[in-house]
Amino acid sequence: MFEVRFHGRGGQGAVMAAQAFAEAAVIEGLEAQAFPFFGAERRGAPVRAFARIDDQKIRIKSQIYRPDMLVILDESLLDIDPVGDGLKPEGSAVVNTRKGPEEVDLGVSVRCATVDATAVALEHIKAPIVNTSILGSMAKVQDLVSLRSIKAAIADRFGERLGPAAAEINAAAAQASFDRTKVGTCKGNREIAHREMWMPNWQDIPIGVTLPSGSYGKVNVGPGSSWQNMTGTWRTSSPHYLKEKCIRCLRCWFSCPEGCIHRLEDDYEKWDFRYCKGCGICAQVCPVNAIEMVKGVKEW
Amino acid sequence: MVVKVISGDHAVAWGARLARVEVVPAFPITPQTLIVEQIAEFVNNGEMDADFIPVESEHSVMSVAVGASAGGVRTFTATASQGLALMHEMLYAAPQIRLPVVMANANRSLGAAAGIWLEHNDSMPERESGWLQCYVENNQEALDMTLQAFRLAEDHRVMLPVMICLDGFVLSHTVERVDIPDQAAVDGFLPKYVPVNVLDPDDPIVMNPICPPEYATEMRYQLDRAIDSAKIAIKEIDIDFSKRFGRSYGDLLDLYRMDGAEYAIVAIGTAATTSRLVVDRLRAEGKKAGLIRIRFMRPFPKGELIEAVSGLKALGVFDRSVSFNSYGPVFTEVRNALYGSVLPVTDHIAGLGGRDLTPEILSKVFQVVEDSMEKTPERDVYWHDLRGDM
Ligand code: SF4
Ligand code: SF4
Numbered sequence A: 001m002f003e004v005r006f007h008g009r010g011g012q013g014a015v016m017a018a019q020a021f022a023e024a025a026v027i028e029g030l031e032a033q034a035f036p037f038f039g040a041e042r043r044g045a046p047v048r049a050f051a052r053i054d055d056q057k058i059r060i061k062s063q064i065y066r067p068d069m070l071v072i073l074d075e076s077l078l079d080i081d082p083v084g085d086g087l088k089p090e091g092s093a094v095v096n097t098r099k100g101p102e103e104v105d106l107g108v109s110v111r112c113a114t115v116d117a118t119a120v121a122l123e124h125i126k127a128p129i130v131n132t133s134i135l136g137s138m139a140k141v142q143d144l145v146s147l148r149s150i151k152a153a154i155a156d157r158f159g160e161r162l163g164p165a166a167a168e169i170n171a172a173a174a175q176a177s178f179d180r181t182k183v184g185t186c187k188g189n190r191e192i193a194h195r196e197m198w199m200p201n202w203q204d205i206p207i208g209v210t211l212p213s214g215s216y217g218k219v220n221v222g223p224g225s226s227w228q229n230m231t232g233t234w235r236t237s238s239p240h241y242l243k244e245k246c247i248r249c250l251r252c253w254f255s256c257p258e259g260c261i262h263r264l265e266d267d268y269e270k271w272d273f274r275y276c277k278g279c280g281i282c283a284q285v286c287p288v289n290a291i292e293m294v295k296g297v298k299e300w
Numbered sequence B: 001m002v003v004k005v006i007s008g009d010h011a012v013a014w015g016a017r018l019a020r021v022e023v024v025p026a027f028p029i030t031p032q033t034l035i036v037e038q039i040a041e042f043v044n045n046g047e048m049d050a051d052f053i054p055v056e057s058e059h060s061v062m063s064v065a066v067g068a069s070a071g072g073v074r075t076f077t078a079t080a081s082q083g084l085a086l087m088h089e090m091l092y093a094a095p096q097i098r099l100p101v102v103m104a105n106a107n108r109s110l111g112a113a114a115g116i117w118l119e120h121n122d123s124m125p126e127r128e129s130g131w132l133q134c135y136v137e138n139n140q141e142a143l144d145m146t147l148q149a150f151r152l153a154e155d156h157r158v159m160l161p162v163m164i165c166l167d168g169f170v171l172s173h174t175v176e177r178v179d180i181p182d183q184a185a186v187d188g189f190l191p192k193y194v195p196v197n198v199l200d201p202d203d204p205i206v207m208n209p210i211c212p213p214e215y216a217t218e219m220r221y222q223l224d225r226a227i228d229s230a231k232i233a234i235k236e237i238d239i240d241f242s243k244r245f246g247r248s249y250g251d252l253l254d255l256y257r258m259d260g261a262e263y264a265i266v267a268i269g270t271a272a273t274t275s276r277l278v279v280d281r282l283r284a285e286g287k288k289a290g291l292i293r294i295r296f297m298r299p300f301p302k303g304e305l306i307e308a309v310s311g312l313k314a315l316g317v318f319d320r321s322v323s324f325n326s327y328g329p330v331f332t333e334v335r336n337a338l339y340g341s342v343l344p345v346t347d348h349i350a351g352l353g354g355r356d357l358t359p360e361i362l363s364k365v366f367q368v369v370e371d372s373m374e375k376t377p378e379r380d381v382y383w384h385d386l387r388g389d390m
Helices: A014-027 A075-079 A117-124 A131-141 A147-162 A164-180 A251-255 A281-285 B008-018 B033-044 B058-070 B081-091 B093-097 B124-129 B139-154 B183-189 B213-245 B271-284 B302-309 B329-337 B359-371
Strands: A002-009 A031-037 A046-054 A069-072 A092-096 A111-115 A182-185 A214-216 A219-221 A237-241 A261-263 A269-271 A291-295 B002-007 B023-026 B051-054 B076-079 B102-107 B132-135 B162-167 B175-180 B253-256 B263-267 B289-294 B296-298 B314-319 B345-349 B381-383
Touching: A002 A014, A002 A075, A014 A031, A014 A046, A014 A131, A014 A147, A069 A075, A069 A131, A092 A131, A111 A131, A117 A131, A117 A164, A131 A147, A131 A164, A147 A164, A237 A269, A251 A261, A251 A281, A281 A291, B002 B008, B008 B033, B008 B076, B008 B102, B008 B139, B008 B162, B008 B175, B023 B033, B023 B058, B023 B076, B033 B051, B033 B076, B058 B076, B058 B081, B058 B093, B076 B081, B081 B093, B081 B124, B093 B213, B102 B139, B124 B296, B132 B139, B139 B162, B139 B175, B139 B183, B139 B213, B183 B213, B253 B271, B253 B302, B263 B271, B263 B359, B271 B289, B271 B359, B289 B302, B296 B329, B302 B329, B314 B329, B314 B359, B329 B345, B345 B359
Parallel strands: A002 A069, A069 A092, A092 A111, B023 B051, B076 B102, B102 B162, B132 B162, B263 B289, B263 B314, B314 B345, B345 B381
Antiparallel strands: A002 A046, A031 A046, A111 A182, A214 A219, A237 A291, A261 A269, B002 B175, B132 B296, B253 B289
């Protein structure tokens, strides 16, 4: 059995990647399954998806804890999530990064492929949706599923929903990514920090699971926890405010789903980057392009 | 104390009034209608200082009840049949948030072919909801249990909603002698509600947050244990009630002529009343028959039941509803509780959809049970008063 765990952010298409990978395996004549982990899915939030491949019927319906392969659609997750947790030392990884494999530290030293999948996606799809690009790189590090099958699966999944043109573009992204992928060995120096979770016994759960504000263990829960748990860590691109262009229409202030744009006394805006998740809605609604989305977790 | 000749529904309404209920969201449905009508009248006359909130459906009834209770006020409502079914979704909120709402359910059959008459197939499925569930036998008990239910629900060891089930028409619309306790005596028995958790803008808490898998098992187990621990409170409350009012309803079980009994039936609600008559007749004939009335389906009196049947040679269970293609729900629970015992237990289904349950039918039930002491019964479930062969 070959098990893959995908780490991405909401909107990058991790679930779709896992499904297309499973479909490619089926095209190869193998058995496969793919499934997401459903949590608080929001654009930008860390998400996980899983795929299993085998030459026999797969008789397990639980999550994957000891993957043979790791696929990381967003490099920034390395610093937020213990992504390398459980990865088999004889396994492999694919990371979307500009770095070479030797510069990446997953906490487990494995055969590693790197590619700037975001650049590939922007070139081909004109959007930072890296799922099809990363699939091309996956074909390079394992030999269970060929690039040919992966392209066939992409054509099938995208063709059905978005038409043959979209299918072709996405297949081309996979091919480009395959061509640009560098394979080497990543570092295993990083300590895989397990996230602190509040894990109470049943007797310790407050009656009615009613939470006053405070911390349990080292985790902040209840009202007020948002003051400490900052959704700004989800950001992969940041809004850059061009004050001189701003006509103070307040549309951005009104539309920001995180409420992190503050209105100053003179009606100019101020950003609270602790909570800005980089969704870009503010930039989209601005009538005079006074907000530009810039790649990275920059603060302005 | 005043004596009145009133219906079971009115007895429940009196219970709510004496309990000084503060919020009553309600939607009328037969055979519960008399409860909300009477409460509306009490409120209108200034005899009850409650907010009566007529809403557009039972789903909203329970939503309002949950909201009011979360706000820290004593909350009561009543329903029946399709109304209870419509509440089903919201019903699950109160136990998990541990809100002590009390609700009366005037049992009535559910579903097509439509009927307004007595059956327990409306409340039985809600055993899974986390509500405590009590089945009363007469109008006096309907009133008294409304008072006891609030004490129980609000007990800080319990903090769970309580559903009081009373047989539709047979109790809801039947008048009987009912002693109405004095308000002062009730106030002594049932002090003002002191919530454990209350929504207060000045001291915010989260109620009913998203519960990820990491906490779900523990949370559900906590509720499961809370329901079980209500057993202690039920006993204590009934003892205190009997001291103050001179009426006692026994434990989770109410045993009738079980001393020296060789065979007995288990019954809930008003089927127990007629069964008492049958037991008396059988005893007069020298037969050693007895009756076990289950008062609470939740918490289910497992240990008490095992104890009560020790010494019996045969047991029957009377069910006024059926889990299709299986057994009656009471039977399923009883036989589960007795797992491993060699006692022959048979299920007896009758009185469905308002079909009258006569002493003759119950006599036949007892006859089958008596026979099963000697020879293995033909089947484990008997439908009585059925035209055509089983
Ligand atoms: S400031 Fe803009 S990018 Fe940031 S969360 Fe609000 S709308 Fe999204
Ligand atoms: S939407 Fe654009 S113009 Fe309007 S207030 Fe925001 S930045 Fe200024």
